[in-house]
Amino acid sequence: MRQAAEGQEQDTSKPVTSIGRRWGMVVDLDRCTGCQACVVACHAENNIALNLEDVVLQQRAMNWIRIERYWEGEYPNVKARFLPMFCQHCNNAPCEPVCPVYATYHNREGLNVQVYNRCIGTRYCANNCPYHARFFNFWERDLEEEQREYLNPNVTVRTKGIMEKCTFCVQRIRKSEWERRHADEELQDGDVAPACVQACPTDTLVFGNLEDENSRVAKLAENKRHYRVLENLGTDTNVIYLKKVDPHASETAPAHAGAAANSGRNSA
Amino acid sequence: MTAGAMRITIGALVVVFGLVIMGAVAWLTLSAEGPEQPIEFMHSVHVEQNDIDCQFCHRNVETGAEATIPAVEQCMICHKVINGENPKVTNPLHVAEIAKLQAHWENREPIDWVRVHVMPDHVRFVHAAHIKAGFDCATCHGDVGSMERVKQVRSLNMGDCVGCHRENNAPTDCTICHR
Amino acid sequence: MRRRDVLKLAGTSGIGMGAAVAFAGCGTPEREFHIQSPVDIPEDTVTGLDAWYASICQDSGDGSGVIVRVKSGRARKIEGNPDYPLNRGKTSARTQAALQTLYNPDRIPNPMVPRRKRDSSRYRFMRWDEVLPEFQEKLSAASNGGIVMITEPVNGHLGMILERFTQNIGARWLTYEPLEKAAVRQASSLVFGTTRVPQFDIANTSYLLSIGGDFLEGGDSPVHYGRAYGNFRQGAGRSRGTFAHFDTHLTMTAANADEWHPINPGTEGILALSIAHAILDGRAVPAALQPLTGGEGNLEAYAAEQVADATGVPAEVIQRVAHDFAAAPTAVAMGGGSAAGHTNGLFNMTAIFALNLLKNNVRQKGGVLLNAPSPLEDIPAEAPVTSFQDWETFLNEVDNGQVPQVLLVHGANPVFGLPGVLNAASVLGRIPYIVSFSNVLDETTALADLILPDHHFLESWGTSVPPLGAEYATLGIQQPVVRPYHQEFDGAAGTRAFADVLLGLAQTLGGPLTEALPWESMRDAIRASVDELQARGEGSVTSDDPEVFWLSVLQRGGWWVPAESVSPAAPDLSSLQVAEPDFSSDAQAYPYHLVVTPSVLLGDGSGSLAASPWLQSTSDPMTTGVWGTWIALSPKTMEALGIQENDIVRLTSVAGSMLAPVYPYPGIGEGVVSVPLGQGHEQLGRYAENRGDNPLRILAPVVQEQTGALAWSATRVRIAATGRRTRLPRIEGITAPVQMPDEKTFQITNES
């Protein structure tokens, strides 16, 4: 556990022991159009259960990545803002210390890992995640023969009673790793792209090694527009957002998104 | 004895019983002969007697995650000529089994082999990485070449994998094997 | 061949049974105790790596180039083809979901005939050799003009084959496009001299003005424009572009603009002229644009103050936008969406497009780029589109007794899409012999006497000329990436490629048909064209060896060559009539303006997209609604009508009525109602049928002036509560927003 004792200095920018690799993502909000390509790409890559109508109505739909939509202002000066949200792979993850069986832990590459076969389904982690990035399998899958055909053979089909969340497509990381190793080469910047990153038409999402200062993601993370979501919680996320640019922000918009009149809309 | 204690005893019994069964299964898997297959394929005939390389059939083992089971078409590369009509094939068992293979080819019907090494769904195992690191097929699979019916020789459970990874200084992060 | 059911446990030895029993309790499926030897050597066994095949995606609506991951003989993932000029490795949600239209449990696996005529509840599976002879007979008997072929608008080789087939067999060919883009096409032909809608170079422009344009959600290619939009905003080596948008309500495209202004429906052309007036700032109207002045010779009638009331846009906004547009180093004006669906759609679009002439940006970087022609002369880049007026005429003829003998349908679903008042189902149902080539049971196919299911596009051959492509003349090649899922190995049953069936008919029917279509299969036809390209010795792939060339073209997903610059024809607006919008009905009885919006996920409801549970369950970008239809109303309208969220209301137009729950939509004005398209199917399998309602049904059959297209924005409705309530499934609210009221979570800056 990395909670520093009071008054003690600690460098939270690095995982426990660095191995020169810390996976991270930059989300440029000025590019995102809300097109949902990333959402479907994630479903296709990660064998996520189908969100059938009654699943949605029971508020148990699973989306490892979702696009939150915030209303801002009043008609006709109304605006809608899109915020892609997924597991932030916190270096100081609130979900980790509460797991009684260590099914979720932080690995040395900066990934917040969920070990499915260790998970016993207490759902403590989901309750403790400030980003609502975790989803619980309330049902066993009931797939038709046809629907098994497109399952990704590199990803477990989770069973009932297991917690799941964005993995940064760890299967793709591992694959690129051993493909490079097979050719006796080092992993290069740009080798690994999670499904959402690869699909995104606007290049909103950029993935890479934050510890490699020459990587695209590390350079973008230095952009003057950078910030982290819920930064003041001290979760020290590996996902860095770049602020949306709105030339008229100071004229029409309130200081923060979601005018009070509409803030209930997202928290029904 | 109170009802509560009774329940605990029964619970304990169930657990013990379960463990015994699991132990028995593990023991059976490791010790007994391998499972019966739809075609009585003999590794001993192919490897020991005819000196065919593992990779001739399991073509992906050096480059892919799966070693792969050969396609019927590949079996037929040889068995077009090595069959009952060939005077050198005399053993009636062999003739009969090769005939089954030919039937699959002619009917274009895949063969459903019975898996011998079953890995749980949450395990990622990459054959190529292990071959690249210099391991022999036999390290995990035993001397398949001499087996008539393939059986599992190593437990291949998590302890087995982690132990070997530790000995060889291979990574032991959960995400290396768990997916 | 269908994979055999491997569930039954073959191992009879004690070990096999023992293991199975022990694991059954832990939930390991029994299927995992088997491993299959495929019959043929799979291609991925040669390299040990995943096999990726390049092809074209037909579900995305734009023919995106894709690469498909094939593992164990099944398509597992679709990604964008990084080389393909249209989308450069990017994909839309629809492309991603194409796996579900391929492995759709409700696909039609075999030819089938209904047990009772016009009864779509029970069918009998048939073999091809049982049904083809009769089919051929009926065709020959009707080939003197008694055949009608209905398809979606298709280009590429299928377009060529359809054209030659219908011509030589003497059939009438009708194509069906639900939200007709005739006004956009005709306006670009007037202004830019080409009916192919040009490519607006937003990636390199500094000011983007869009009036009704829906390029991020509908339009020609949301993926192409999505990619361009990313660069427009934060592209390397350029300063951030500015984007102003006018629309009837806050669409997804509007939500991405820097400034968005509501505009009164139908006045988009007036706004454009007012902007033109402000840009000209007293200078004379250029000669080419004179017809837009309606004979006045000047645009004084469109001064900002004069039109502010009519358009609902304040005069200072018009002036500012005009100033920014004129002052920007590069600027481009786009239009489309509902602006093109009014009775005066042609005028609207022409006026909008004409703004580009004032900026003099045609064929300029950051301006309007003209598309390269199809690389092959005989392969059309565009399909003919049958206008709504012609559809009406056709249905009237049938209704009045001029009934054709045979109707062939492929890829189009007019019964679902045509306005309900035309009664397309019962009129088409009078045709004695209907053959559908659809591989899902849609509303039009439900009428069929014979269904000859087509392969999925990932199982068959085809080509595509991308809708946008100024840089390259491109021929995208769609190759089968997997074997047909529903096919016996002798081909006697299962699905069969539509083009191959047509070519087969051409061979057997003989005569000019055989001459016009000399190929045995679509693959041969494409191969012949590719050989032609090889002989040119230029382009993305070159080789002296035709075989090497063919394989490389397949590997790259197509062939393209840098386009020679197309010189634009001089604009000729002389035939244009300046027009006011005309709404189908009086504003008293029908006070609300209905805007039907294509969904970024389900499109306009044609095709089988609604059968994909991924697309059904992915949140609509603006409302987050899923699995249904909703009616987006302004909270003020709801208050005035005493309607609550989730109340089911009835929308009634002159042409019919529909029911759906209400969604309070902050981005819509009081007089406007917006309803998403894509739902309301009576057929289409378990995931789509009897879900939501279809607003296309209640559109008034009003025809656009000059183009003959359906004026799909010209319907007015009234709203009535039904007293019933439901819960619209939606994604918002499932997780609490990460935003805190006292903290800036969604952060915005005003410095770029």
Ligand code: SF4
């Ligand atoms: S975002 Fe949530 S699930 Fe992900 S690491 Fe942080 S606390 Fe854990």
Ligand code: SF4
């Ligand atoms: S794919 Fe990209 S642009 Fe589309 S919603 Fe996702 S992050 Fe935004």
